[in-house]
Amino acid sequence: GDVYKRQEYMGVVDSVFEFEKNRDEPLRYNRDLVVTTIQAMKRIQEIKERREKAFWDNRMKVAKEKNIKILSHELQRNVDLISEPQVKEQILNKKKEKQEKEEMERHKAMAVEGKTKKNTANKAVSYTHLTLPTIYSVQISVVAVSLKKK
Numbered sequence: 001g002d003v004y005k006r007q008e009y010m011g012v013v014d015s016v017f018e019f020e021k022n023r024d025e026p027l028r029y030n031r032d033l034v035v036t037t038i039q040a041m042k043r044i045q046e047i048k049e050r051r052e053k054a055f056w057d058n059r060m061k062v063a064k065e066k067n068i069k070i071l072s073h074e075l076q077r078n079v080d081l082i083s084e085p086q087v088k089e090q091i092l093n094k095k096k097e098k099q100e101k102e103e104m105e106r107h108k109a110m111a112v113e114g115k116t117k118k119n120t121a122n123k124a125v126s127y128t129h130l131t132l133p134t135i136y137s138v139q140i141s142v143v144a145v146s147l148k149k150k
Contacts, residue, residue, distance in 0.1 A: 027033065075082070076095045082088040
């Protein structure tokens with residue numbers, strides 16, 4: 001009773017559970033009942049196998065997409081190792097499209113950032129509200145940016 005209520009609450013009411021719920025009741029031998037029980041057991045096994053296969057297929061679909069993404073990224077990183085010219089050209093085109101897309105996103109971000117910085121660009125920056133470790137990290141990042149420009 002308790003298990004059935006919990007399954008019903010969780011939305012998992014199923015004929016398989018109904019069948020298993022009645023398995024511990026002692027019954028008088030009935031040949032027809034034995035035959036139908038064995039047939040039902042076979043049918044239940046078929047249903048379980050079908051559900052397991054569907055679950056496995058759904059998991060593998062996600063894994064396959066992830067694997068394709070990883071392989072594509074690996075091919076783009078090591079495009080110089082590919083000897084087939086058509087494949088190499090196709091991967092280079094994808095890599096170029098990806099770089100253009102990233103650059104467009106970067107330009108959009110810089111444009112948005114530039115709009116917000118234009119208002120504060122001429123104002124002096126005050127570090128009085130910052131703690132010492134924050135000031136050091138700001139100085140380190142400024143030094144790192146200046147080294148990158150050289």
